Amino acid sequence: MTQPTQHREPHDRGVNQRLNWLRAGVLGANDGIVSTAALVVGVAGATSATAAIFTAGMAGLVGGAVSMALGEYVSVSSQRDTERALIEKERRELRDMPAAELEELSELYRERGLSERTARAVAEELTAHDALSAHLEAELGIDQDDLVSPWQAALSSAVSFTIGALLPLLAILLPPEPWRIPVTFVAVLAALAATGAVSAHLGDAPKLRAALRLVIGGALALTATLLLGTLLGTTGIG
Template sequence: MSDDRAGNSDRPDAPDLANHPRERPDEPHHNGLGARLNWLRAAVLGANDGVVSTAGIVVGVAGATDSRSALLTAGLAGLLAGSLSMAAGEYVSVSTQRDSEQAALAVEREELAATPQAELAELTGLLEEQGITRELAHEVAKQLTARDALGAHARVELGIDPNELANPWHAAWASFVSFTAGALLPLLAIVLPPHGWRLAVTVVSVLVALVTCGRISALLGNAPVRPAVVRNVAGGVIAMAVTYAVGTLLSATGV
């Protein structure tokens, strides 16, 4: 009985837990991480820009005048201009990226049709460069080619997933919405409170928003929290300090 148990422990199908540990639950092993990070990038950039740029505008104007209508006009102008600019910029940028990816895929598609053996050898070489033996690399390359030749070359050679090309409209809308949401906070904070509380409420609200945004972006991106928060807060403080100083100076000189 003891021999049978010993023999069973050496079976090739017995799991080797020492050499094959379970995946840690906190590691990003799921698909679509690149797409999620692209959305995160657009949303975080939009929200940060909305908070910081609009806060800079209204705080700068507040340094020059206490007129609620002037603050509201300047804040709304900054909100609309910024959100539309961010959306247009993201659309153009991501459209260019998508065009480049599609052009690269078109070239790869033509090469696969014209010289399939050369492309198989190229894929084998790329896999071999990743530390796989040539025999195994060749076998893997053949299986990948048989299953999805274009997808295999796109991922290994070009670093592109043909099924997850960047969508410019998604990026544009994400930037527009996130910028608008971020910009509304300093705009409302500067126009709603009484005169004596406007600046303090705006500064505190902006700092809380930047801390929250930095923390969320770091957590979703599996990055350290403190550096992200410090960068966000430092950028916002500098922007508000500079614009307020400029507004105060212009008011003092009578411009």
């Protein structure tokens, strides 16, 4: 009799980090879509000049991508510095008081439900194999071989923001003038629904609810900037 196939969850190193980069990419693309769309729709509400719309859109794209990259670089650099400091602190403690650290590791496994004897045996075996890795994983949830990269985070954010920003920019520039704003609304809201569904899928959350949140928020942002741009255009300020 054929045995049923067992589906195994991935346990390779770096899987959590890859999922985090994917989530960050989806969020970066979403930011690019919304901020650039709001900018070009607002300008289009004030003027029909293609050059003005293109200039505003490109300025928003470049400025947003650079801002996202810098923000991610600073944030991830701070996280990496903190992780390195914790690793060095744990290394010193293992060198200076190995007995206390062994007892601490045993206690951590007892708190997870192991018996005192089993917890002690596990702690001793892991310590003999790689004491630092064992303590980092059990105490801090850190993998010293899988630390986040600030440059990777910055590049990922810049690229995802740029890709997201290109959609509303193309949607507002390619159609004939009377169709610019309607086409942009449809394209942007469809893209937001897609990114919301993908983000929810990655987090095992309800897809429809996440998509609706983004669509409603995006529609409000576009409507507000369109009204503002139209008001400024009709009053001669734009």
